[in-house]
Amino acid sequence: MSSLAPALGQIAVLVIALAVAVPFLGRYLAHTYTSQRHLAVERASYRLLRVDPDADQHWKTYATSVLGFSLVGLLGLYALGRLQEHLPLSLGYAALPADGAWNTAVSFVTNTNWQWYSGESTVGHLFQMSGLTVQNFVSAAVGMAVAAAFARGLARSMQDGRVGNFWSDLVRGTVRVLLPIAAGSALVLVACGAIQNLVGNRTVGTQVITGGPVASQEAIKQLGTNGGGFYNVNSAHPFENPTPFTDIVQIFLMLVIPFAMAWAFGLIVKDRRQGIAVVSVMALLLGVAISLLTWAEMAGIGLAPAAAGGAMEGKEVRFGTAASALFAAATTGTSTGAVNSMHDSLTAPGGGVAMFGMMLGEIAPGGVGSGLYGMLMLAIVTVFLCGLMVGRTPEYLGKKIGQREIVLVALYVLATPVLVLTGIAVAITAQDGLAGLQESGPHGLSEALYAVTSAANNNGSAFGGLTSGTPFWDTLLGLLMLLGRFLPIVFVLALAGRFASQQHLPPSAGTLPTHKPLFVALLSGVALVVVGLTYVPVLALGPIAESLS
Template identity: 55%
Template sequence: MSSTVAGLLQAGVLVLLLALAYTPLGAWMARVYSDERHWGVERALYRLVRVDPDVRQRWTTYAAGVLGFSFVSIVLLYLMQRLQPLLPLGFGRGTDGASTVSPAMAFNTAVSFVTNTNWQSYVPESVLGHTVQMAGLTVQNVVSAAVGMAVAVALVRGFAARVSGDAEDRGRIGNFWVDLTRGVVRILLPLSVVAAVALVATGVVQSLRSGVDVTTVDGSRHTLALAPAASQEAVKELGTNGGGIFNANSAHPFENPNALSNLFEILLLLVVPVALTRTFGILVGDRRQGHVLVAVMGAIWAVFVALTWLAEAFPNGPAALAAGGAMEGKEVRFGIPGSSLFAVSTTGTSTGAVNSMHDSLTGAGGGVALLNMLLGEVAPGGVGAGLYGILVLAIIAVFLAGLMVGRTPEYLGKKLGRVQVTYAAISILAMPALVLLGAGLAIALPGTADALNNDGAHGFSEVLYAYASAANNNGSAFAGITVTSDFFQASLGVAMLFGRFVPILAVLALAGSLAEQRRVEPGAGTLPTHGALFATLVGGTVLLVAALTFFPAMALGPIAEALS
């Protein structure tokens, strides 16, 4: 009973803190992306890279900026890993005792962090030196999150655009380099600095030493790895990245030492995606639209937390029941409530950080975490990605409503025709195709079964979870699967790339098509999109798309395991 009360208090405090941050943070981000003025440091950066910040771009130019910046980022991060022996603070650390990272692993890691996935197929404290961690991975934690926010804001501008008579101005959705710079300079970096200081205050380590020697109670000596954990942990959660500086991730006491730090880290990974709905409402001129989206996100999140908590507190099996719950793979300092809260929040935000072993979740609990990703991670989703993901699903919901009443659907004053629905469908279908094809290929190929520590339904769940995590740019894993082979490194890397950039290209094309339209005033037959009816329709669409797409695969894995 005491753990239940403590868990409810944690959830209540978390919701209260999110409510307090919702209005000021959402309003600030709206001001950042609509401000006509440039800060001095921003102008210096624009001059350095020879960018005119006052030029508004069409979606094709905007997309070229996203792809070009991401490609260069992948190349640079790959080279940093391959050339690690030449970097400071990295000597004596690396794969198999060497300081360089193997080509397949370096490719997978570079793609992972640039796509905001942060999937880790290596042991961070022994493979990467501090320079790669700080100048490579932490930098990508910031800029990859800023890219997601930029794409989301571009889509919002498409809805908000009021087409003038100037044909040259039609279809303009902003300037990628301005949006990227402002997301870094005005939002993510200031929040990360404050969060890092707060994490240090809760006990998270921040050190450039490689380790500290300790003597255990039996007299043996060991070296505990140290790292600048607080600075990377802050942006890892704020940017919904998830890549830990230690192999145990947020279950490691140096990254997440106590219940207070645990609650604060959950707040960090939720706060920006939640507040972006407020930003959306302000930018489109109707704050109720943002309230509808955050209500859908919050309802799904709350239901999934309750289901996971219930599954872990009342598991199948006499041993777990006798122990008072499924505590295998969980830290005692967090318990079932804190672990369930973290698991649902991290899989719902495409973060991928973990404070417990997801492979040790019950069949039902692991199934909820997996389904949370397969919804498209829109509850509340990643930084930026969650907002544009749920807006795409809202478009599908409006389109379905239009089919039912026999009229052309409209959303926020923009008509949704064949072109817009096609772009939305491409964005939605990319992830399921990657997940199902990747998991099917991995199961079918001879030799890949050797990577599994489990057979049967749980082994299938491990493979399905891996590709769901990669294609959704989450990064968490059922750790019972070993993915260090070249096949998994390459196939998961491809899933991350296409899972990130196919939806982004579709969303930017959608934004461009919306920005070219004249605004249509609502009429008597227009579906109201600011009330409970529309929230129910969007929530139902989110669940229906995942249910129709993934139920057969879920039935072979977590559902079969839960019923066994």
């Protein structure tokens, strides 16, 4: 059971660590995505792979590269899954079924990492490290690349729709940023007890002890806001997350790049204050989520926590309620979806906050890259609304928000809610959908709602009572993940292209300053109102009804 002072203390540790790391990493990220120079090893590999890293791509070309690369990633992962029984290091596990392989391939390519399967009894080491780990890196690098392209679009003028080079963004994000941090973090995790070997299942005493290259996957799982655990219980497993120290390291890893991307954004548009404003909104919303979740779990709201004297169902003793709540807020505020407690057993308000974090579109601070572009879309909505109020053509960072621009933003903002709400409607009207639910009544709806929200927002965490490894759920969630990832990316890149073509307008007396506390408050309000209006009806039937019952 947790008490308040240490609960606040561990939040303070996290805040200090982030405050030190974010400006530093932000500067490094900005340099990575704007530098004209290639590393020698990068240049050699571009030549070998016959890709041109210096072509300044039109947004359509950039988007085609994103889609082409993701398509082969999807096909490759599907093939690895279907052929598993013929691969080495597969521990004798069978090939994945067609629907399961589709679901997993989409899931990891879209940075979602929804898992219908249980790692320790379904997939072998080769699939984990050469299939899943690779997508953990590159799907994260794709998100960062798109965000970088969008920031460049805002920073440029009269560039005829050109937003940069996808291949160089992809390679740099992977080689210069993700790989070194992941390798270092993996070794820290091993030192504390996370396992890292290539052996299979071994009998030790009366138990079977599992093996695997766990720490190497764990590090990038958190750093790339992926979230797909090596084992079924994810970061609750002592071999993935052995101590309270590794736990705070994992929380730090999932938050650091999303915040640093926002910092880098300010540097790329050559106005540091703009980045700081975005970081502030992210921190504010995340702070609210952490407070509410920590309160709900420590207070232990609900019949079962009351009966037990505390909300410890589905939680580990070493983490207790406070560190579990902190992890849950971070994993749903980002697009990670790793869990160190079972979210299905969270208190009703706690589970509701987790769901709301995802519904916000994961902007607080969001996935690596996707959090930044999601927040910037809402920033544009905010200047647009404010422009309407004072009757002026709205602009953001010197770019006019005209009709074409706001249509793209509206498409972006609507895409995910349409997917979530269509998804939940299909899920709860189909017999095959209802068959997967463990609970009945409002909590049953919450299970289904959590699943479609998690999929369409590319989070990947679950109310685990849902049995999702059926053709119905695998197919539905696969479609939601795929559309929920790539529709928004195309809209973001299209908008980046339009901004890159525009001229920079000098700020005038009527320009709404977008770096002041007023804007931070307005943007936070817009985020909450847009999401609130969209989801309140369905939340009322699920977690809110549960909380009041």
